[in-house]
Amino acid sequence: MTTKKATIKDVAREAKVSVASVSRALNGQGGVTAETLERIRVAAKQLHYVPDNAARSLITRRTHTIGALLPDLFGEFFSELIRGIDLAARSRGLHLLVSSSHDGADEAAAALRAMHGRVDGMLILSPWVDEAFLDANLTDGLPTVLINSSVQASGRSVLNIDNRGGAYAMTEHLLRVAGHKDIAFIAGPAGNFDAEQRALGYREAMRKLAPKVPLNIVAGSFTEESGYQAGRELLKQERRPSAVFAANDMMAVGCLYAFKEAGLQVPADIALAGFDDIPIARYLTPPLSTVSVHIAELGRNALERLAALMDGREQSNSTGALGCAIAVRGTCGANRDA
Amino acid sequence: MTTKKATIKDVAREAKVSVASVSRALNGQGGVTAETLERIRVAAKQLHYVPDNAARSLITRRTHTIGALLPDLFGEFFSELIRGIDLAARSRGLHLLVSSSHDGADEAAAALRAMHGRVDGMLILSPWVDEAFLDANLTDGLPTVLINSSVQASGRSVLNIDNRGGAYAMTEHLLRVAGHKDIAFIAGPAGNFDAEQRALGYREAMRKLAPKVPLNIVAGSFTEESGYQAGRELLKQERRPSAVFAANDMMAVGCLYAFKEAGLQVPADIALAGFDDIPIARYLTPPLSTVSVHIAELGRNALERLAALMDGREQSNSTGALGCAIAVRGTCGANRDA
DNA sequence: AGCTTTCATGAAAACGTTTACGTTGGCGCC
DNA sequence: GGCGCCAACGTAAACGTTTTCATGAAAGCT
Numbered sequence: 001m002t003t004k005k006a007t008i009k010d011v012a013r014e015a016k017v018s019v020a021s022v023s024r025a026l027n028g029q030g031g032v033t034a035e036t037l038e039r040i041r042v043a044a045k046q047l048h049y050v051p052d053n054a055a056r057s058l059i060t061r062r063t064h065t066i067g068a069l070l071p072d073l074f075g076e077f078f079s080e081l082i083r084g085i086d087l088a089a090r091s092r093g094l095h096l097l098v099s100s101s102h103d104g105a106d107e108a109a110a111a112l113r114a115m116h117g118r119v120d121g122m123l124i125l126s127p128w129v130d131e132a133f134l135d136a137n138l139t140d141g142l143p144t145v146l147i148n149s150s151v152q153a154s155g156r157s158v159l160n161i162d163n164r165g166g167a168y169a170m171t172e173h174l175l176r177v178a179g180h181k182d183i184a185f186i187a188g189p190a191g192n193f194d195a196e197q198r199a200l201g202y203r204e205a206m207r208k209l210a211p212k213v214p215l216n217i218v219a220g221s222f223t224e225e226s227g228y229q230a231g232r233e234l235l236k237q238e239r240r241p242s243a244v245f246a247a248n249d250m251m252a253v254g255c256l257y258a259f260k261e262a263g264l265q266v267p268a269d270i271a272l273a274g275f276d277d278i279p280i281a282r283y284l285t286p287p288l289s290t291v292s293v294h295i296a297e298l299g300r301n302a303l304e305r306l307a308a309l310m311d312g313r314e315q316s317n318s319t320g321a322l323g324c325a326i327a328v329r330g331t332c333g334a335n336r337d338a
Numbered sequence: 339m340t341t342k343k344a345t346i347k348d349v350a351r352e353a354k355v356s357v358a359s360v361s362r363a364l365n366g367q368g369g370v371t372a373e374t375l376e377r378i379r380v381a382a383k384q385l386h387y388v389p390d391n392a393a394r395s396l397i398t399r400r401t402h403t404i405g406a407l408l409p410d411l412f413g414e415f416f417s418e419l420i421r422g423i424d425l426a427a428r429s430r431g432l433h434l435l436v437s438s439s440h441d442g443a444d445e446a447a448a449a450l451r452a453m454h455g456r457v458d459g460m461l462i463l464s465p466w467v468d469e470a471f472l473d474a475n476l477t478d479g480l481p482t483v484l485i486n487s488s489v490q491a492s493g494r495s496v497l498n499i500d501n502r503g504g505a506y507a508m509t510e511h512l513l514r515v516a517g518h519k520d521i522a523f524i525a526g527p528a529g530n531f532d533a534e535q536r537a538l539g540y541r542e543a544m545r546k547l548a549p550k551v552p553l554n555i556v557a558g559s560f561t562e563e564s565g566y567q568a569g570r571e572l573l574k575q576e577r578r579p580s581a582v583f584a585a586n587d588m589m590a591v592g593c594l595y596a597f598k599e600a601g602l603q604v605p606a607d608i609a610l611a612g613f614d615d616i617p618i619a620r621y622l623t624p625p626l627s628t629v630s631v632h633i634a635e636l637g638r639n640a641l642e643r644l645a646a647l648m649d650g651r652e653q654s655n656s657t658g659a660l661g662c663a664i665a666v667r668g669t670c671g672a673n674r675d676a
Numbered sequence: 677a678g679c680t681t682t683c684a685t686g687a688a689a690a691c692g693t694t695t696a697c698g699t700t701g702g703c704g705c706c
Numbered sequence: 707g708g709c710g711c712c713a714a715c716g717t718a719a720a721c722g723t724t725t726t727c728a729t730g731a732a733a734g735c736t
Contacts, residue, residue, distance in 0.1 A: 007721095007722055007723085008722065008723065008724095009722080017685075017686085018685065018686045018687075019686090019687095019722090019723080019724090020685075020686060020687080020688095020724080020725080021684080021685060021686075023723070023724060023725085024684095024685090024724090024725095027724085031683075031684065031685080032684070032685085033683095033684065033685095036684080036685090050451075050454055050455060051455075051722080051723070052396070052455055052721085052722050052723070053395075053455045053456050053723095054392050054393075054395035054396040054401070054455075054721085054722080054723090055392075055396050055691090055721070055722035055723040055724090056722080056723055056724075057391075057392035057395075057691095057723090058390070058392040058393050058396055058690095058691050058692065058693085058721090058722080058723070058724095059690070059691045059722090059723055059724050059725080060691090060723080060724070061691080063392070065435070065456075072421075073417060074417065076414070076417075078416070078417035078420070079411060079412065079414075079416035079417050082416070082420070082436065082438060083410075083438065083439045086436065086437065086438050086439055087439060090437070090440075090449075095435055095437070095452065095453075095456065096435065096436050096437070097403070097433055097434065097435050097436075098420065098424065098434050098435075098436045099424065099428070099433070099434070100420060100421065100424050101421045101424055101425060102428075111428075113388075114433065115433075116388055117388060117389075117390055117391045117392075118391050118403075118433065253621070279617065279618060280617060280618050280621050283591070283618050283621060283622065284621065285623065345691090345692055345693085346692065346693065346694095347692080355715075355716085356715065356716045356717075357692090357693080357694090357716090357717095358694080358695075358715070358716060358717080358718095359714085359715060359716075361693070361694060361695080362694095362695095362714095362715090365694085368713095369713075369714065369715080370714070370715080371713090371714065371715095374714085374715085389692080389693070390691085390692050390693070391693095392691085392692080392693090393691070393692035393693040393694090393721090394692080394693055394694075395693090395721095396691090396692080396693070396694095396720095396721050396722065396723085397692090397693055397694050397695080397720070397721045398693080398694070398721090399721085
C-alpha cells in the first residue's frame with residue numbers, strides 16, 4: 001500500500017478539525033480537548049501520517065540535526081567518538097550528519113559549507129581548522145564545539161583531551177611508582193596539538209619531580225617506523241635511559257621492536273610507555289603500559305556541550321578538558337622498587 | 339556581520355531580476371543570458387546567499403541525504419565502512435545521516451522511523467532486520483540497500499561480503515598450498531549470518547578438495563575466550579588436527595594462546611588461520627594468517643548501488659557479493675611442503 | 677443577570693524555494 | 707512589413723508545516 005503520503009490536511013479532514021488543531025495536538029502543545037486529541041491521534045495513525053521534516057524545518061528554522069566534521073581517523077578512535085556522539089544525540093532526539101575523512105583545509109571548508117543550513121549545530125574535530133578558517137567558513141552564529149583543537153578564539157567553545165595531564169600522570173608514575181630516573185621522551189610531529197601537549201606534560205612532570213635530571217627528548221612522527229628509529233637512537237646514547245615514554249602507542253610499538261632487536265628485556269633492562277591505549281596495546285608482549293582516553297566520553301561530552309549551546313544554556317566561549325587514565329601493564333616496570 | 343540571512347528574494351532585488359531567474363541561473367538550467375547570469379552571481383556572492391535546504395527539499399521532494407543504519411560495531415570495521423560510504427557519497431554530492439550503535443530491533447525500528455523523510459535512501463547493516471522488520475518499518479518505497487544481510491526478499495537490494503568464498507579460499511590454501519590435511523574449524527555463533535556462511539565455505543572446500551577427511555568442527559562464539567576453549571578442546575582430541583581455521587580473528591587469538599600454553603609451536607606443530615584481518619592480526623607472534631575484507635570497498639559499493647537505485651538505473655532486487663582476499667602470514671605454515 | 681475571562685478552535689499568513697505558465701521582445705522568413 | 711517562433715524573463719501557485727490572530731462559547735465573578 002504505497003499511497004501518495006498523508007499530509008496534515010488529510011489528517012485534519014479525517015478527524016474533522018482544522019490543520020491547526022492537528023498540529024497542536026500532535027506536538028503536544030495543549031489547546032485541544034482530550035476528546036479531539038484522541039480523534040486526531042487515531043486519524044493520524046490510520047493514515048500513517050508522519051510529518052514532513054522539510055516543511056517543518058522551513059518554518060521552524062530547526063533541523064534537529066547536528067553535523068560532525070571529522071578528519072581521516074583510524075579505527076578505534078573514530079568509532080568510539082561517533083558512538084559517544086550518536087548515543088548522546090539520540091537521547092536528545094537529535095540526528096547526526098557525518099562528514100569524515102576529508103583531507104586538507106579546502107575539503108574541510110567545502111564539507112562545512114555543505115552542512116550549512118542542514119544542521120543546528122556543529123561538532124568539529126580537524127587538524128585543519130584554525131581561527132581564520134572558522135571566521136571564513138562559519139560566518140553566521142551556528143553553535144559550534146571544537147574537539148581537541150588548539151584554537152583559543154574568543155566566542156568558540158572547545159573541548160580537549162587532557163593530553164598534558166595524562167602525560168604528566170604517566171611520567172609521574174614512571175618516576176614515583178616504578179622508580180625510574182632517566183626518562184626519555186619520544187615526541188610526536190611538530191605542530192600537532194596533541195603531540196605538543198603531551199610533551200608539555202612530560203616536561204612539566206620532569207621539572208617538578210626530577211628537576212636535576214636533564215630532559216631527553218628525541219623526535220618522532222607518530223608512526224611505528226619513527227618509533228623504531230627513535231628507539232635505536234636512544235640505545236646509542238652513552239647513558240641509556242631507564243625508561244622511555246613515547247608520545248603515542250604506535251611509536252611505542254616500533255620502539256619495543258628496536259629494544260627486542262637489541263636483545264634488551266622490557267621492562268627489566270628498559271621500561272616503556274605509550275599514549276592512546278590502542279587495542280593492540282594489551283596484546284603486545286609484554287602488554288604496553290599506556291595512557292588511555294575515554295573517547296566515547298569525549299564525544300558524549302562534546303555533544304552535551306553543543307546541546308547546551310544550542311539551548312542557550314551556556315556561553316559560547318567555554319573551554320573544557322577531559323581526563324585521561326593511566327593503564328599500567330607490563331612494559332613500565334611498576335614493580336621495580338618492590 | 340551576522341545579518342539575518344539572505345533569501346532568494348534579496349538576491350533577485352539586488353540583481354534586478356525575478357526570483358525565478360535567480361533560481362534558474364543558480365541551478366544552471368539555462369534560460370538566462372550570460373549577462374544576467376553574471377549579475378546574479380555577483381549579487382549572490384555579495385549577499386553570501388546560500389539556498390535554504392528545507393525550502394528546496396519541500397518542493398523538490400529530495401534531501402540529497404542518505405541514511406546509514408548500523409549496529410554497535412567495533413573499531414576498524416565501523417570506521418572503514420563509514421569511510422567508504424562517506425567518500426562515495428561526497429563524490430556524488432550526497433550527505434550522510436548516521437544512526438549507529440543501536441542495540442535491539444526496537445531501537446533499530448525507532449531509528450529507521452526517525453530517518454523517514456529526512457533521507458532519499460537507506461543503507462542498512464543490522465543483525466535485527468529481517469523481512470518482517472522491513473515490511474513493517476519501510477512502508478513506502480524508500481530505496482534501500484541491505485549490507486551483509488540474510489534476507490532474500492523480493493524487491494530488496496542486498497550486498498554481502500563473500501564470507502563463503504573467503505572461507506573456501508583459506509581452506510583451499512591450507513590444503514593445497516600449505517599442505518595440511520586435517521583441518522579443524524572453529525565455528526561462530528549459531529544464527530549469525532557471517533558465521534554460517536564461513537562454515538559453509540569451509541565445508542564446501544573440504545568436501546571438494548579433501549573428501550575423505552572427516553569434518554572437524556567445534557563450537558565458538560566469536561569471542562577470544564571461546565577461541566581459547568575451542569583450542570583446548572581440539573588439543574584433547576586423540577588425533578590432533580594439523581591446522582585450525584577459526585571463523586574469526588578474535589577466536590584465533592584465543593586459540594593461539596591455548597596452543598602456546600600447551601607448549602606447541604605455531605605453525606610447526608599446528609597451523610592456525612583466522613577471518614577478518616583485524617589490526618591486531620599482524621602484531622601477533624607469529625603474525626596471524628587470515629582472510630581480509632575490504633570494508634571500505636563494501637561501503638563504497640553499497641552506496642553506488644543505492645545511488646543507482648535512487649536514479650532508477652537499477653532494479654531493486656539485485657544481490658551482490660564483495661570478494662575477500664586471504665592474507666598469508668606466519669601462522670598458517672605456508673612453507674610446509676617447501 | 678451582566679460582565680469579563682478562559683479556552684478550544686479555525687482561518688490565514690508565513691517560511692524560501694521550484695516550476696508551470698504567460699508575457700514580452702527580437703529576429704528570420706515569406 | 708506582417709507573421710510566427712523562440713529565447714528571456716516575470717507572475718504566481720505550490721510544497722506541508724507552524725503560529726498568530728480572530729471568533730465564539732462556556733464558565734467564573736460580582
